[in-house]
Amino acid sequence: MKGASRVRPGPALCLLALAAAAASPTFAGAQERFRRTPPLPAARPQELRLPPIARVSLPNGLSVATAYRPGMPLVTLQLVIRAGEADSPPERPGVAALTARMIGRGTKLLSAGAIEDMVESMGADYTVDVLMDYTVFTFHFLEESLERALFVLRSIILDAQFTERELASLKRTAYYELSDRKKNPEFLGWRQFLRTLFENHPYQTATYTEEVIKFISTKDLVSFYDRFYRPDNAVVLVSGAIDGPTVGKKIGLHFATWARQPVARAVPAPPPPNARDRVCYVEDPNAADATVFVGNVIMSASDPDFFPFLVIKHVLGGTTQSRLFMNLRESKAYAYFAFSQTEFFRSCGVYWARARVKPEFIVPAVREIAREIKAMSTEGANPVEIEEAKSYLIGNLPIRFESLEGFAEWMARIVALDLDEGQWDKGPERLKLVTVERARAAAQNYLSGKPVIVLVGRPEWLGLYLREFDTIEVYDNGGALKTTLRKGE
Known part of the structure; x- marks a missing residue:
């Protein structure tokens, strides 16, 4: 799934690129007059109706959250790992992102190509989002593919493999992606803004540059994976036209062998x-x-x-x-x-x-x-x-x-x-x-x-x-x- 994932190395990087053309004021005092007669909002009078989130906890500590959305053509399957960019070691920023991106690049039994073929055969969309405090693996697919999607998710998470060859390829990709982002002044400003506000704070770890990528090793990824990719530090979420209890049982069967291990993670x-x-x-x-x-x-x-x-x-x-x-x-x-x-x-x-x-x-x-x-x-x-x-x-x-x-x-x-x-x-x-x-x-x-x-x-x-x-x-x-x-x- 090399080409099917996206990673957000920090929140809010997809800032709205609103670039209206410059215009001179058409009348004096516009700023003050608009305060007295502010324009009406363009909101749609629609009631917010969200389904309740049903939660259960499996014996190994894995949490399951489901939301029933009748009439939805697709089902969403997600795995949340409560570890993000801020959890990368200070001396190895970027480890969280590279660990997440290596997930799906081959397991102990399946090659990266085989996994990609399985995802494509379901007509599924697969993404990876790495944020400040957590990481999300997301699949969107037809309801009939739920069993296969659970198998793929279970395989890439529980049987993840971090090979030197795949890491070298990923590091090249990540290096040039980060280097290319420097062409965007919004990215430069946002990164410096966070870097300044979060001096001497774990959140500053997320503001790394492409130069740190070259120092990350498979040992770093395995260490991060072994520490944070644990059932008691994870939640499986499923939303769509699904039966929550049935889905919960399926998840329990697929992830029963995921070994429980307490995760020591202090909130900064x-x-x-x-x-x-x-x-x-x-x-x-x-x-x-x-x-x-x-x-x-x-x-x-x-x-x-x-x-x-x-x-x-x-x-x-x-x-x-x-x-x-x-x-x-x-x-x-x-x-x-x-x-x-x-x-x-x-x-x-x-x-x-x-x-x-x-x-x-x-x-x-x-x-x-x-x-x-x-x-x-x-x-x-x-x-x-x-x-x-x-x-x-x-x-x-x-x-x-x-x-x-x-x-x-x-x-x-x-x-x-x-x-x-x-x-x-x-x-x-x-x-x-x-x-x-x-x-x-x-x-x-x-x-x-x-x-x-x-x-x-x-x-x-x-x-x-x-x-x-x-x-x-x-x-x-x-x-x-x-x-x-x-x-x-």
């Missing part, structure tokens, strides 16, 4: 938010425009402030009608786009404002982003903005789960991060309970600090456009610190 403590002025500039010689990230560490998804913060994030930059876009794009014409986003891990979350700006407007654009964030933390959002953000988010929740992939991804996330059942299907109710006061409190709690600023652009723009920053840390596109520039020096 949340890192402290950034508390000092910090501007990082990543040099990208081929950049056409400047890429801007401004953000900080926030709460985890299990925190009571989670839903209030989602509302605040939406008001700040959730759509083209939100504050950041209306200011930087429509009013000031500094940016091609400007949005705010969040990503949540097991121990914490991060928020960031993201913009693509014209090089000559880097400094004023950063100032406007910082001003919008500060205004949200001190003044909050008005009642109309809050209610319309809630309406939009509630209306779009069902859309998120319409697709097979969206449902499977959310189910895996709920199970892998041990989120409560309310996170599964009570989103609308919890969003409705968000008040102006709760939203303002969340903004004050998490937007009042000093955000990290990461910029990606050409080396020559430093001298042309960025002299107003007091201190700038300059990095190459591999993340290595080149120099620190100080105003007046």
